[in-house]
Amino acid sequence: MDHFQLRDGVMHAEDIPLPRIAQDIGTPVYVYSRATLVRHARVFREALGGVNNPHIAFAVKSNPNLAVLKVLSREGYGADVVSGGELTRALAADMKPEDIVFSGVGKNAAELLQGLDADIGQFNLESEEEGRELAEIAAHAGKVARCALRVNPDVDARTHAKISTGKAENKFGVPIDRAAEIYSALAALPGLEMRGIAVHIGSQLSTLEPLETAFGKVGALIAELRAAGQSVTHADLGGGLGVPYKAGEVLPSPAEYGAMVARVTADWDCALSFEPGRVIAGNAGILLTRVIRVKRSSNASPFVVVDAAMNDLARPAMYGAWHDIEAVEPTGGKGTSHIVGPICETGDTFAMNREMDTLEAGDLAIFRTAGAYGATMASSYNSRGFVAEVLVDGDKYAVVADRLPPADIMGAERVPDWLE
Ligand code: LLP
Numbered sequence: 001m002d003h004f005q006l007r008d009g010v011m012h013a014e015d016i017p018l019p020r021i022a023q024d025i026g027t028p029v030y031v032y033s034r035a036t037l038v039r040h041a042r043v044f045r046e047a048l049g050g051v052n053n054p055h056i057a058f059a060v061k062s063n064p065n066l067a068v069l070k071v072l073s074r075e076g077y078g079a080d081v082v083s084g085g086e087l088t089r090a091l092a093a094d095m096k097p098e099d100i101v102f103s104g105v106g107k108n109a110a111e112l113l114q115g116l117d118a119d120i121g122q123f124n125l126e127s128e129e130e131g132r133e134l135a136e137i138a139a140h141a142g143k144v145a146r147c148a149l150r151v152n153p154d155v156d157a158r159t160h161a162k163i164s165t166g167k168a169e170n171k172f173g174v175p176i177d178r179a180a181e182i183y184s185a186l187a188a189l190p191g192l193e194m195r196g197i198a199v200h201i202g203s204q205l206s207t208l209e210p211l212e213t214a215f216g217k218v219g220a221l222i223a224e225l226r227a228a229g230q231s232v233t234h235a236d237l238g239g240g241l242g243v244p245y246k247a248g249e250v251l252p253s254p255a256e257y258g259a260m261v262a263r264v265t266a267d268w269d270c271a272l273s274f275e276p277g278r279v280i281a282g283n284a285g286i287l288l289t290r291v292i293r294v295k296r297s298s299n300a301s302p303f304v305v306v307d308a309a310m311n312d313l314a315r316p317a318m319y320g321a322w323h324d325i326e327a328v329e330p331t332g333g334k335g336t337s338h339i340v341g342p343i344c345e346t347g348d349t350f351a352m353n354r355e356m357d358t359l360e361a362g363d364l365a366i367f368r369t370a371g372a373y374g375a376t377m378a379s380s381y382n383s384r385g386f387v388a389e390v391l392v393d394g395d396k397y398a399v400v401a402d403r404l405p406p407a408d409i410m411g412a413e414r415v416p417d418w419l420e
Contacts, residue, residue, distance in 0.1 A: 001036075001039065002033060002036045003033040003035045003392075004031075004033065004036075004286050004366065004368070006330070009329060010328065010329050011327075011328040011329070011364075011366060013031045013032075013033050013286070013392040013397070014034075014035055014392045015394050015395040016392045016395065016396075018031065018366065019328060019329070019364060021288060021392075021397065022290060022328075022364050025388055025399060025403075026388070026403065027288055027289050027307050027308070027364070028287055028288065028289045028290075028306075028307055028309075028387050028388075029387065029388045029389065029390055029403075030285055030287050030288075030371075030375045030387060030388070030389040030390065030401075031285065031286050031287075031288050031389075031390045031392060032063075032065070032067075032068060032281075032284055032285040032371055032391045032392065032400070033391075033392050034071055034391055034394075035393070035394070036283060036284035036371075037068065037071045037072065037281065038071065038075060040279065040281075040283070040284060041058075041071075041077060042075065043254050044056065044274075044276055044279060045075075046254075046255075046258075047253070047254035047255045047257060048258045048262075048272075048274065049258065050258060050259060050261075050262030050263075051258065051261060051262050051265065051272050052272075053271065054273070054274060055099065055272065055273040056076075056077050056078065056273070056274050056276065057077065057079050057099065057274065057275050058079055058080065058275075058276065058280060058281075059080045059277030060079050060081050060082070061082055061277060061376065062277030062278055062282075062372040062373055063281040063285070063371055063372055063373075063376060064085075064376050065375065065389055065391075065401055066092060066093055066400070067389075067391045067400035069089060069092075069093030069095065070093045070094065071391075072280065073095045077099075078095055078096065078098075078099025078101070079093075079095045079100045079101070080101045080275035081101070081102055081103070082102070082103050084110065087100065087111070087115060087118060087120070091118060097119045097120050098119070098120070098121040099121055100115075100118070100120040101120070101122045101123075101124055101198075101236060101275065102115045102120055102123045102124065103124040103126075103150070103198070103275070104124075104126065105126040105127070105171050105172060107123075107130065109133065112133065112134050112145075113141065115145075116137065116138055119143075122146050122148055122195070122196075122234070122236070122273075123145050123146070123147045123148075124147075124148050124149075124150045124236060125147050125148070125149050125186070126150050126172060126173055126174070128174065128182045128185065131147065131182070131186040131192060132186070132189065134191070134192065135186070135189035135190065135191035139189075139190045139191035140191075144192070144193050145191060145193065146193045146195055147186070147192050147194050147195065147196075148194075148196035148197055148235075148236050149173075149182060149183050149186065149194065149196075149198065150172065150174070150197075150198040150200070150236075151173045151174055151176045151179045151197055151198070151217075151218065151221065152168060152173035152174060152175055152176060153166050153176045153199060153201065153213070153214040153217045153218070154168040154176065155201050155210050155213050155214045155217070156210060157201040157202030157205055157240065158206070158207060159202045159206070160204065160319050160320075160321075163204060164201070164202040165201055166199070166201025166210070166214055172200070173198075173199070176217055176218075176221060179221055180221065180224050180225055180228060180230075183225055184228065187230055194230070194231075195231065195234045196232055196233060196234030196235050196236060196271075197218050197221060197225075197232065197234075197235050197236070198235070198237075198273075199214050199215070199218050199235075199236070199238055200236075200237075200239060200275065201214045201238070201240060202240055203239065203240050203242075203278060204242040204243070204278060205240045205241060205242045205252075206242045206251055206252075208252045208256060208257060211237075211240065211257075215261070215264045215265065216264060218235060218237075219267075219268055222235065222268060222270065232270065233270060233271060234270055234271045234273065235265070235268060235270040235273070236273040236275065237261065237265075237272060237273065237274055237275075238274070238275050239275040239277050239279070241254065241257050241278070241279040243279055243282040243283055243369060243372075244369075245322050245323060245324065245368075246322055246324060247324055254279060277372055277373075278373065281372040282370075282371050282372040282373075283369050283371060284371040285369075285371020285374060285375075286368055286369075287308055287312065287313050287323075287366065287367040287370040287387075288365075288366055289306040289307055289308035289365055289366070290362065291304055291305070291306050291360065291361050291362060291363045291364075292305045292306065292361065293305050293361045294359065301335075301336045301337050301338050302337055302338070304339050304340070305340055305342060306339060306350070307341075308341055308367065308387075309341025309342055309343040309348050310341055310343055310345075310381070311341075311343060311381040311382065312374075312375075312378050312384075312387040313350070313367055313370055313374055313377075314377040314379070315377070316349065316350045316351070317348060317349070322351075323350065323351075323367040323369055324368040324369065325350065325354065325366070325367055325368075326356070326357055326365060326366055327358075327359055327364070327365050328363070329363070331357075331358065333357065334355065334356065334357060334358060335355070336353050336354065336355050336356075337353075337356060337358070337359065338352050338353065338354070339354060339356075339365075342382075343382045343384075344382060350367065375387055375389050375401065380404075380406065380409050383406045383409070384406065385403055385404050385405045385406050385408075385409065386401075386404035386409070389401035
């Protein structure tokens with residue numbers, strides 16, 4: 001459930017009518033609902049009721065806005081970060097260092113040191129090479145890095161190929177059949193405290209089966225490691241739970257996910273961590289846009305040109321992703337439209353032949369389920385600015401990211417004097 005609903009014919013975010021935000025802030029603009037974020041955070045935690053003291057680290061990559069992180073840190077969430085920049089954000093949002101997990105295949109030396117200096121809770125190592133480098137940096141700094149080894153279980157998550165991470169051919173983790181050997185080698189190094197196993201097989205998962213298969217393999221690995229005399233006290237089960245992008249779509253619920261996890265991990269005797277992103281933030285945000293004009297050049301569906309583009313919301317162009325599109329003040333008229341942005345490539349298409357609310361020039365519309373992997377994937381392509389972000393809380397709202405105008409972006413560029 002989210003808090004973007006029609007009231008008296010006008011789409012609201014909680015108690016704020018969206019036309020007010022469009023008028024005050026302009027469009028395009030991302031609008032997040034605090035109540036929805038909080039609700040999702042609590043629903044996910046409750047779903048893990050069958051797990052002893054779960055550690056939940058919000059996947060910052062899904063929505064790194066500082067205000068969003070602050071809402072989640074106040075809900076007791078930690079952070080799953082994948083760069084020094086995300087680590088800086090998590091700390092700035094008062095997430096506790098011990099609640100921060102650092103994932104990612106390409107953490108560089110400076111980032112590893114940054115994590116050590118911040119005394120983060122856990123590094124999820126993605127390779128033996130990374131483990132050896134971290135061990136050296138830690139020993140040199142007189143520190144001990146708490147680590148989990150991320151395994152690649154070679155399981156097909158049955159999601160979009162670009163967001164599938166647990167197949168043998170994907171770049172993530174170490175092959176699970178070599179994991180025991182690599183874990184033992186890393187555990188012998190000074191500077192590392194190997195304490196667990198991590199796994200994440202992909203995002204927007206629409207069925208629990210692949211997760212259950214992957215977790216089963218992790219359980220067997222933990223038993224194997226312990227039999228070999230290794231200590232395993234932690235397991236990080238990643239994120240990946242999908243969300244409905246189309247009205248009426250049904251996906252596994254957090255409760256079903258939690259029940260499966262509790263069942264599969266019942267005898268693990270491990271502290272469990274989770275890294276949800278989309279399931280927390282996805283439906284807690286929309287992208288508000290205004291129709292620039294409607295092109296009716298033939299008998300086919302009209303092109304509804306909106307002021308949001310692929311640089312603001314990349315998912316449709318990048319993954320062919322579907323986002324529901326609705327009028328902010330629906331007239332009741334329905335028709336078939338192509339919804340496109342102003343950018344000069346055909347990839348800048350949000351929907352073709354979409355049966356939806358009719359829209360005319362000047363109308364406002366929303367893209368739903370844009371709270372995760374929305375603003376964070378924005379660019380300034382076509383020298384468009386960076387999109388603004390707003391957080392609503394009941395009957396108040398605040399701009400939580402200024403629109404970055406094209407001139408400011410150009411302002412960071414320099415023409416060398418030998419070109420003057
Ligand atoms: N943990 C790790 C190690 C991850 O790589 C990810 C996502 C997550 C957790 C969070 O997964 P979630 O719960 O959000 O599914 N840009 C793509 C999604 C990329 C996901 C990358 N990794 C999209 O727009 O669909």
